[in-house]
Amino acid sequence: MIENIRLSFRGILSHKMRSFLTMLGIIIGIAAIIAIVSTIQGTNEQIQKNLIGSGVNNVRISLNQGDWEYDYSSGIPDGIVPVTDEQLADLRKIRHAENVSLYHQRQDYDGVYHAATSLSGGYVMGIDTSYLDAAGLQIRSGRGISSEDLLHFRKVCLLDTDSSNSLFQGEDPLNQTIEIRGEPFVIVGTVGDKESFQPLIKTMTDYYTYSGEKSGKVYIPSTCWPVLYQYDEPEYVVIRADKTENMTAIGKDAESILNQNISGDYTYKAQNLMEQAKQIQQLSQSTNTMLIWIAAISLLVGGIGVMNIMLVSFTERTSEIGLKKAIGAPKKAILIQFLTEAVVLTSLGGILGVITGIILAYLISNLNGTPVAISVPASVFAVAFSMAIGIVFGILPSYKAANLDPIEALRRE
Amino acid sequence: MLLELKDICRNYGTGQAVVVALKNACLQVNEGDYIAIMGPSGSGKTTLMNVLGCLDKADSGTYILDGIDISAMNDNELSDVRLHKIGFVFQTFQLLAGETALDNVALPLIYAGVKKEEREKRAAEALEKVGLGERLSFYPSQLSGGQKQRVAIARAMINNPRILLADEPTGALDQASGRQVMELFRKLNEEGTTVIMITHDANVAKNAEKVMYIVDGELSDHFGGDVHEQ
Numbered sequence: 001m002i003e004n005i006r007l008s009f010r011g012i013l014s015h016k017m018r019s020f021l022t023m024l025g026i027i028i029g030i031a032a033i034i035a036i037v038s039t040i041q042g043t044n045e046q047i048q049k050n051l052i053g054s055g056v057n058n059v060r061i062s063l064n065q066g067d068w069e070y071d072y073s074s075g076i077p078d079g080i081v082p083v084t085d086e087q088l089a090d091l092r093k094i095r096h097a098e099n100v101s102l103y104h105q106r107q108d109y110d111g112v113y114h115a116a117t118s119l120s121g122g123y124v125m126g127i128d129t130s131y132l133d134a135a136g137l138q139i140r141s142g143r144g145i146s147s148e149d150l151l152h153f154r155k156v157c158l159l160d161t162d163s164s165n166s167l168f169q170g171e172d173p174l175n176q177t178i179e180i181r182g183e184p185f186v187i188v189g190t191v192g193d194k195e196s197f198q199p200l201i202k203t204m205t206d207y208y209t210y211s212g213e214k215s216g217k218v219y220i221p222s223t224c225w226p227v228l229y230q231y232d233e234p235e236y237v238v239i240r241a242d243k244t245e246n247m248t249a250i251g252k253d254a255e256s257i258l259n260q261n262i263s264g265d266y267t268y269k270a271q272n273l274m275e276q277a278k279q280i281q282q283l284s285q286s287t288n289t290m291l292i293w294i295a296a297i298s299l300l301v302g303g304i305g306v307m308n309i310m311l312v313s314f315t316e317r318t319s320e321i322g323l324k325k326a327i328g329a330p331k332k333a334i335l336i337q338f339l340t341e342a343v344v345l346t347s348l349g350g351i352l353g354v355i356t357g358i359i360l361a362y363l364i365s366n367l368n369g370t371p372v373a374i375s376v377p378a379s380v381f382a383v384a385f386s387m388a389i390g391i392v393f394g395i396l397p398s399y400k401a402a403n404l405d406p407i408e409a410l411r412r413e
Numbered sequence: 414m415l416l417e418l419k420d421i422c423r424n425y426g427t428g429q430a431v432v433v434a435l436k437n438a439c440l441q442v443n444e445g446d447y448i449a450i451m452g453p454s455g456s457g458k459t460t461l462m463n464v465l466g467c468l469d470k471a472d473s474g475t476y477i478l479d480g481i482d483i484s485a486m487n488d489n490e491l492s493d494v495r496l497h498k499i500g501f502v503f504q505t506f507q508l509l510a511g512e513t514a515l516d517n518v519a520l521p522l523i524y525a526g527v528k529k530e531e532r533e534k535r536a537a538e539a540l541e542k543v544g545l546g547e548r549l550s551f552y553p554s555q556l557s558g559g560q561k562q563r564v565a566i567a568r569a570m571i572n573n574p575r576i577l578l579a580d581e582p583t584g585a586l587d588q589a590s591g592r593q594v595m596e597l598f599r600k601l602n603e604e605g606t607t608v609i610m611i612t613h614d615a616n617v618a619k620n621a622e623k624v625m626y627i628v629d630g631e632l633s634d635h636f637g638g639d640v641h642e643q
């Protein structure tokens with residue numbers, strides 16, 4: 001067998017041009033598939049990261065009026081009360097929920113200032129000590145909100161990277177003072193995402209998805225909230241899931257706990273980012289399924305090309321086959337020799353195709369900014385598949401070779 | 414007796430267009446014989462050679478080689494007989510252009526399942542024996558006609574066949590190379606190899622112990638009436 005493979009390689013190398021042309025169909029087909037799959041996978045991972053956050057896995061639940069998130073700046077709706085202690089205890093008992101935190105949130109268009117600089121469109125968040133961990137945030141400098149801060153209604157705050165950039169333009173914000181609704185707050189820390197990620201903004205939809213985050217957030221002790229805004233404002237909930245897969249289920253459970261004693265037009269809804277990500281992924285997948293079909297057709301054509309070239313090459317190889325049979329090669333040996341040649345040829349084409357595909361994927365990525373994720377299983381499958389093409393399309397020519405009449409073959413000079 | 418042909422007939426085509434290539438051919442060859450078969454073009458020499466070499470099957474008659482009835486064998490058994498009992502030498506050498514002299518000679522050993530090292534050792538010895546020990550890694554295109562034919566002879570002998578069959582072995586060679594090949598045949602025959610050689614050159618045929626003639630598919634011990642020129 002090794003002997004056969006060695007001989008096949010020698011045969012392929014002695015007809016470099018012809019072998020290359022034979023492999024071309026396979027190379028193009030496999031390269032196309034690998035490039036497409038790598039781009040799809042890269043895009044999907046990007047979508048998932050952008051929407052869900054880099055592995056932070058937090059589920060946010062907010063009050064909705066109809067299809068829209070309710071904005072508490074227009075007052076507290078009738079019958080809506082803050083989350084009760086029993087509800088909080090139930091939320092903590094949800095399976096796969098690692099941490100639960102209640103918080104307030106307000107998009108304050110003209111409420112946050114450092115000297116004359118406004119954080120327009122920024123968010124003010126009222127949080128307790130559990131929030132940073134539940135939301136997957138990390139202290140970058142200074143400290144977080146402590147129980148003392150909460151207990152003594154201290155006017156301290158944390159900035160995230162965006163609000164820090166907007167208000168201080170690169171200056172160190174620690175221990176400086178900002179004004180929220182006219183009240184001075186001392187900055188005691190800055191926070192950031194556990195893993196930084198750069199959202200990919202290519203469309204207006206992307207822009208709207210991320211614009212909120214871009215404008216920055218200011219975190220204050222939740223006990224200070226009534227001073228700035230209003231008493232008894234119901235909280236938002238953030239839950240950290242142990243795994244991305246469990247986010248949807250956790251969201252459902254939390255919704256049913258929070259919606260227990262609510263009626264009318266209002267409901268608590270989990271932001272189902274997993275589902276959103278899936279929908280977008282499916283969309284990109286279906287457009288690419290078509291491309292995969294085209295690549296498959298190209299592989300079929302490639303396979304037929306291999307068969308054709310092999311059949312043609314017999315004319316010039318009849319005397320070789322005839323001689324081998326005359327000196328005692330059994331049919332099986334000839335069959336295996338030709339089949340090995342076909343498989344070596346197409347596998348080589350497959351390997352070259354994978355390499356070309358990877359290069360192509362990076363090229364596409366450079367051109368239009370889509371990320372690349374090389375799939376090892378897809379590459380292995382592609383090579384295995386081209387091997388199979390070699391067998392399928394090599395069997396007929398090999399069978400013909402094995403059954404060649406040596407007398408005829410030797411006469412034909 | 415090494416081989417025996419009895420009333421072998423071989424026809425090509427059917428009906429009106431039938432060509433009788435062999436007509437009741439009978440032949441007996443003993444171990445160590447050196448036989449030349451002469452005949453004009455189209456007389457059935459190659460057909461006879463193909464039957465003797467188990468490449469072709471007779472339409473009727475029996476062929477016993479080394480005590481085995483060849484007529485009853487299937488394809489795989491026939492290739493096994495060709496591999497182990499028969500050595501072929503062709504007019505046009507039939508070397509594989511892409512392989513070295515050594516690999517050409519070693520080729521039958523692949524099918525005999527011999528390991529690579531052993532193959533190369535034996536092929537080198539065989540080439541040594543035909544006087545080409547210095548040219549193991551030459552390709553056929555780098556060898557003269559006479560050298561090519563000697564490579565082919567080394568290949569034919571590599572599996573120690575019971576019989577060496579040669580179809581016009583000097584047909585494509587100049588006189589000097591032809592003489593070298595005849596010299597080699599004589600040496601092999603002296604060492605005990607049975608040789609059957611086809612030729613239409615009387616000078617070449619003289620090298621054999623016994624000359625037989627074939628005319629219009631009929632094989633006989635003596636010079637037939639029609640064969641004036643040969």
Ligand SMILES: Nc1ncnc2c1ncn2[C@@H]1O[C@H](COP(=O)(O)OP(=O)(O)O)[C@@H](O)[C@H]1O
Nearest residue numbers: 425426432434453454455456457458459460461
């Ligand atoms: N495959 C074939 N089909 C039809 N006729 C053939 C075939 N092979 C040989 N013949 C005919 O059989 C006769 C003997 O041919 P061959 O044995 O090749 O003669 P030689 O080798 O003596 O020149 C010739 O008349 C030739 O035309």
Ligand SMILES: [Mg+2]
Nearest residue numbers: 455458459460
């Ligand atoms: Mg002939």
